[in-house]
Amino acid sequence: MRTLHFGLRVTDLERSLAFYTAVGYEVIGSVPDTPFGSLTMLKLPGDEFVSIELVHDAAGGNKAEADAGDRSVLNHFVIKVESMTATLGELAARGIDAEAPVSPDGSDDFLTSWLTDPDGNRIELVQWPTGHPDGFTSADWTQ
Structure with a gap:
């Protein structure tokens, strides 16, 4: 078994598409009515x-807000980057703000940073x- 993708409920599809394409994602298809x-x-x-599968229900209101009390709501997801410096520069040029990078182990080559999508979902860059690997x-x- 392996994880294939996750479905992320969004409140405004156009706003979310603008955000995720600015981050670097490409739209490869859609299913209009499920x-x-x-x-x-x-x-x-x-x-x-x-x-990622963006899930948008224009008629159903904000399911993400309705689920906010549910502890199974998404905490964050992670994107691997080759160069934190280059990635943060590219994101800033596209109008995406990210937190200053930090190193979990104090080294110069293991870095993390955070950004937030229009629906408040947290994304960790690593x-x-x-x-x-x-x-x-x-x-x-292992210690």
């Missing part, structure tokens, strides 16, 4: 597969240290 609302599939340029592995948890 029981959830319209679905818009996004992927990053270097990815082969969809990683620049892994040189030689680190593309994601967490069991090696990250």
